[in-house]
Amino acid sequence: MDFESKRLIDLSVGLEPGVESEPFPPEIEYMDHEAGAAQLAGNLQALGHDVAGAEFPDGQGLAWEEITAIPHAGTHLDAPWHYGPECDGEPAKTVDEIPLEWCCGNAVILDFRELEAGAEITPEMIDERLADLDHELSAGELVFVETGADELWGEPEYLTEFPGMGAAATRHLVEQGVKVIGTDAYGFDKPFDEMGRRYVETGDESELWPAHFAGREVEYCQIEKMANLDELPRRTDVPVVTFPVKIEDASAGWVRPVAMVEA
Template sequence: MSELLTFDEAELIDLSIGLEDGAPSEPTPPAIDAFDHKAGAKRLAENLQEQGYDVEPADFPEGMGLAWEDLAVIPHAGTHLDAPWHYGPEVDGEPAKTIDEIPLEWCRGSAVVLDFRSMDPGEEIGVADLEAALDDLDHELSPGEIVLLQTGADELWGQPEYLTEFPGMSAEGTKYLVEQGIKVIGTDAYGFDKPFAAMGESYVESGDEDELWPAHFAGREVEYCQIEKMANLDALPRKTDIPLVAFPIKIENGSAGWVRPVALIGDETGGDTT
């Protein structure tokens, strides 16, 4: 980047998908029970009554209390960051980090977007595909960069096809990126590996256990995190030198945490515009 980008100069581009009640693109969709202000007054009054205070819902200004929601949701719903613990208990013989142990330094940096929208659903992104995408950008990876895989699958959000129509990473491709010093890899698809059905079919045909979640299980050999269910990568004005922050929520001993990746884009920050 040619100039220092300050926050007041930056355009913020949201690269996330939020939590939605009963979303058809989630195999385990969040359940969100929302309470409006009238219901909030009733609940708050009941809470105070249980503590021995004589308060009625009508006592609140205009009879309205506080609105809120009750959520039943897994940390892998919506845009989220998977921790190494998600992949296995150890990484190369060392204890795997849970989401509350992830260094914040991993989750901010300069991002590069690799375009795989021409690949077919169910295909696997290999080392040669990654190298070709980097060559197209004339870009050499640097340690600490964040690599984002653009499949175009986010355009299917809200439809059942979101779960099945995307290419996924290979074990070799994952290890290749981590060996370049990459700690965080993101995708705009439902999953980091290819779709469940594609993996199941490959396993039934071959009987090879390496066909099951190979990119995830690469995390038992090399330490990295992945962001799944990103969105809006096509809104980015360039493919390299993208300042990105993606800090996950802390869940004690968690396998993942919800995250809202945001790109900070300025007018004169340099980088490839392809």
């Protein structure tokens, strides 16, 4: 691929300590170059070498960080194991078992920015957006749900002001061969408070994380906390890569989705 002719668009948010858009924000301890010299000198001293941090060039070693974070912080890809121990009667895949082929290809962006916070996306809504795009889904395409919620990143409202996918809508996409569905919202389902309100009102357990739990029946991955979908120059045939970090036996892995479009 001729990357010089491509514009790379970052579709992710990062790991940020203390950000109000995360209920479990990462903790990041930063070590500067002076602290790095002391640490490296200590490593050498443990091996029997008499080296002091001040002896490094300019008294500086290597900077690094120590991060404590759940793999669901920042932009991440949820594996089928996140939804339940089995999918359609078979052991659910963990994130290190996800085929790379699922995570790259052409993306379709469906615009749901006009929906109110707490609304549930239905199969009919999906078909309407596809008809507007004059597009028929093909197996292996990725579908990204654009809610506009990424504009609230860094604010507490990011956790509550977005529509979410329903179980039927999720199954509708997966049954057409879609293996990866992304959203620029905090969560794939409706906001927590809306799901809780609906459950208490109806007593219907299917109101609790319905889109996630659809993954116990149909096999797919979801990307949460995407960003910048509005920067894409078109809505279909957008080449993307969305490879997750491999974490053994884990329910999710951090991912930095990147779109590659004509410069």
